[in-house]
Amino acid sequence: MNRLWTPAWIARHVAMVVLVTGFLGLGWWQVSRAAAGNAISWGYAVEWPIFAGFVVFVWWREVRHTLRGRAETTDAPGQASAPAGTPADAPTRPVVRRPVRVARGSAAADGAEDGDLAAYNHYLQWLNDNPGAKPGDYPG
Structure with missing residues (x-):
């Protein structure tokens, strides 16, 4: 109280x-x-x-x-106690888990690049190499 x-x-x-x-x-x-x-x-x-x-x-x-x-x-009779291995004064908090990442397709599993991904990376590299250029100026 x-x-x-x-x-x-x-x-x-x-x-x-x-x-x-x-x-x-x-x-x-x-x-x-x-x-x-x-x-x-x-x-x-x-x-x-x-x-x-x-x-x-x-x-x-x-x-x-x-x-x-x-x-x-608390460990009073008739009341719930903390899980085993935790101190009695430690607050119980929900466990936060990280998402599981799953590779899609056999190309990602083999390490080979996807054609669309390679084209997009080339486009990003071109934008990085030409800082004053507009996206519409891309020759590819």
Whole structure:
């Protein structure tokens, strides 16, 4: 529970209270405008409490995520523990894997260059050798 009382979390708690109070206040303001005859304000009177509910939903989800993250790294009975070989205080993070590169065709496997690739490399070499030239000036 102490994890929710760091300076960053205190700022999140304050922001949640300010946003919810502000959104509900704006909703009440729209209700008063709608009661005065502004028909479109009825729609806004419904939207502002929904925005406040969304702020509470995100805040509650982050609180649960933070508390759940701490529970996974402790070795209390009935709770999940960190994988074997990792320190107890190390945060668990998803593994990032690199993509697998597969050579296409037998030409790439044999080391021979593709005809289109060779032509493109020749074009790039020509552009490099002629820095002031335009691509339309290429003789090939």
